[in-house]
Amino acid sequence: MPDLGKFSPLYPEDRVLGPLRETAARLATECHRLAGQASAPVARALRPRLRAMNSYYSNKIEGEHTKPAAIEQALQKHFDADQDLAKKQRLAVAHMEAEELVEQKAGEAQAHDLFSPGFIKEIHAILYGKLPNADRYSDDARPIVPGAYRRDEVYAGRHLAPPFGEVEELVRGWSERYRALQGTESLLIGVACAHHRLAWIHPFIDGNGRSARLHSHAVLHAMGLTHGFWSPMRGLARTREQYYARLADADLPRRNDVDGRGALSQEELVAFARYFLETCLDQVVFMRAQLDLASLKDRLRTLLLDLGARPWQIGSEKSLVKTEALEALHYVVMAGALERARFIAMTGLGERTGRRVLASLIDYGLLVAESHRGPVSFAVPMASLRFLFPNLWPEVETD
Numbered sequence: 001m002p003d004l005g006k007f008s009p010l011y012p013e014d015r016v017l018g019p020l021r022e023t024a025a026r027l028a029t030e031c032h033r034l035a036g037q038a039s040a041p042v043a044r045a046l047r048p049r050l051r052a053m054n055s056y057y058s059n060k061i062e063g064e065h066t067k068p069a070a071i072e073q074a075l076q077k078h079f080d081a082d083q084d085l086a087k088k089q090r091l092a093v094a095h096m097e098a099e100e101l102v103e104q105k106a107g108e109a110q111a112h113d114l115f116s117p118g119f120i121k122e123i124h125a126i127l128y129g130k131l132p133n134a135d136r137y138s139d140d141a142r143p144i145v146p147g148a149y150r151r152d153e154v155y156a157g158r159h160l161a162p163p164f165g166e167v168e169e170l171v172r173g174w175s176e177r178y179r180a181l182q183g184t185e186s187l188l189i190g191v192a193c194a195h196h197r198l199a200w201i202h203p204f205i206d207g208n209g210r211s212a213r214l215h216s217h218a219v220l221h222a223m224g225l226t227h228g229f230w231s232p233m234r235g236l237a238r239t240r241e242q243y244y245a246r247l248a249d250a251d252l253p254r255r256n257d258v259d260g261r262g263a264l265s266q267e268e269l270v271a272f273a274r275y276f277l278e279t280c281l282d283q284v285v286f287m288r289a290q291l292d293l294a295s296l297k298d299r300l301r302t303l304l305l306d307l308g309a310r311p312w313q314i315g316s317e318k319s320l321v322k323t324e325a326l327e328a329l330h331y332v333v334m335a336g337a338l339e340r341a342r343f344i345a346m347t348g349l350g351e352r353t354g355r356r357v358l359a360s361l362i363d364y365g366l367l368v369a370e371s372h373r374g375p376v377s378f379a380v381p382m383a384s385l386r387f388l389f390p391n392l393w394p395e396v397e398t399d
Contacts, residue, residue, distance in 0.1 A: 004173040006162070007200050008262030011177060011193055012270050020270065023277045024188040030284040031225040038291045041336045043228050045378045049385065050229070053393045055095035057237035058213050064088055068396045072382055087135050094130035099214060101126050106218040111187060114219050115178035115194060117171045121147040123218070124204050124211045138206040150205040157244070159251045161202035170201045184223065191219050192276035193269060196250045200264075220280070230287045235279035243279075246272045290389050297330050303387040304329070307364060319360040324349050329378075332367065337375040 012020065052071050059065040066088040070080065074089035075096075102123055106114060113119075125147025128136055136144040142152065149167045153160070162170060174197055181190040198212045217231045236243045250272040252265045260266025307321040328346035332338050338346075344354035358376070361367045365381030380388060386397045 004170065006263050007170065007174075007197055008264065009260050009266050009269060010174065010197055011181070011190060012266055012273070013260060016266065016270055017189070020189050020273055020277065021185045023274060023281065024185040027188060027277055027281045027284065028184050028225065030281060030288065031227070034229060034284055034288050034291070035227045037288065037293065038227065038229060039293065039334050041333055041378045042291065042293075042296075045333075045380045046389070047228050049380050049382070049393070050231070051096040051099055052092070054099060054217070054231045054233045055092045056393070056395070058095060058210055058233045059088070059091060060237045061213075061233075061240055061243065062209055064091060066092055067399050068382065068393065069399045090131060090135055094127060095210065095214075097130050098123070098127040099217065102214050102218045103221050106222040109222055111219050111222040112179050112181060114215070114222055115175050115190075117168070117175050119218075120171060120198070120203065120211065120215060121149075123214050124207055127210060127214065128207060142205050144204070144206050149203050152205060154202055154205065156199065156202045156208070157248055159200065159202075159248070161200070167201060167203045171198075171203055174198060174201065187219075187223065188277060189273055191216050192273035194219075195276060196247060196269065196272050199247055200251060229291065230280075230283045232276065232280050232283065235283045239275075239279060242275065246275045290392055293334065296333065296388065297326070299388050299390075300329055300333070301326050303366075303384055306387065307360070312363075314360065314363050317356070319363065320353065320356040321360050321364075322347070322349065322353075322357055325357050325361065329361070329366070332376060332378045337377045339375050340369075340373065343376060 052068070052075075056065050056068060056071060066074075066085060070085065070089055071092045073079070074093050079086040079089050105119075105122070109119075128144055128146035136146070138144060149171075150164050152164055155161065174194065178190045178194045181187050195212050195216050198215065199208055202208050204211065213233050213236065217226070217233065220226050220232070221228075246268075249268040250265065252268050253263060254260055254265050255267070260269075301323060304321055304323050304326060307319070308323070311318040311320065313319075324347045328338065328343045331346065332343070340358060343358055344351065347354050347357060349357060358367070362369065362376065364383075365379055366384060367376040368379040369376050382396055385393055390397075
């Protein structure tokens with residue numbers, strides 16, 4: 001029977017919780033503000049891009065990312081001839097598919113119930129189950145069994161993970177502590193602490209970081225805080241060195257009698273939790289600015305002007321994009337799908353010109369439809385990100 005005290009405290013003492021509670025409260029407030037300002041059509045249109053972005057950033061943390069354009073190609077089943085690059089493409093797509101499935105499962109559960117050994121194993125099983133057998137090997141050539149605890153000893157950086165024979169009981173102890181948390185602020189602090197402690201256990205031979213980040217993402221989703229618009233993954237990747245440093249510092253043993261009562265440093269656990277919550281807060285505030293609907297209309301106009309100035313070939317004709325389409329396009333962004341005839345009428349253009357403009361916006365990918373005559377809905381093609389949501393995924397602009 002392993003000593004569960006070896007990775008305590010799993011949660012800080014009351015006497016040091018004040019600042020963390022304040023940050024957690026601010027985070028929850030900003031999340032609710034974000035939900036109040038974003039339209040459902042924008043959420044649906046952005047979600048595929050955000051899944052690709054999350055995949056890119058989570059894999060970038062591990063140094064196994066590929067370019068955004070390569071992810072786009074992989075989604076079309078076009079894989080690079082270079083096998084190493086193709087493997088990264090497959091991993092990117094697997095992460096996207098896993099995130100969607102994990103969100104679905106999280107949406108059907110209470111947030112605190114997601115702190116379960118079964119769910120942790122399921123996340124890993126979903127992610128690595130999406131990969132072919134040839135891709136299921138660690139960097140040191142050890143096989144990765146989807147959803148299976150490791151049967152070997154491992155290092156995570158400088159940290160020697162606990163013996164593999166103790167993993168099951170340690171994860172069970174981890175689960176019991178965090179499942180008992182009640183209230184939004186306590187649960188948010190718990191998400192942060194649980195993220196480190198799960199990484200400390202290192203239950204799998206590989207994929208621990210990705211699984212921990214997907215778990216944090218899932219709990220925040222189940223709490224009703226992400227609304228499909230943000231994830232810790234982007235912020236953690238953009239502060240990668242600090243992320244790794246905070247994780248490593250939280251592995252340190254207790255320093256003195258005022259540094260908690262467990263085997264590990266409470267001070268460093270608090271520092272990691274503060275970093276994690278502040279990173280989440282930064283992402284929410286950033287997305288609120290990105291989703292400012294008043295300025296989004298101006299960004300749509302800028303995009304239309306750019307497309308109008310740079311026509312491309314569509315069959316035997318050149319594209320035709322005019323700013324007269326702005327009001328109709330903005331309506332689709334705000335209200336949702338619109339019949340084609342009404343879209344054309346809202347432009348005020350003649351029938352033939354209106355049809356060409358509509359066809360051009362569909363060809364570019366800014367509008368999509370389920371059939372040739374069906375209503376059109378808003379979409380966010382990769383090339384439009386620099387206009388509509390600048391700096392959301394900067395690597396797209398330089399790819």
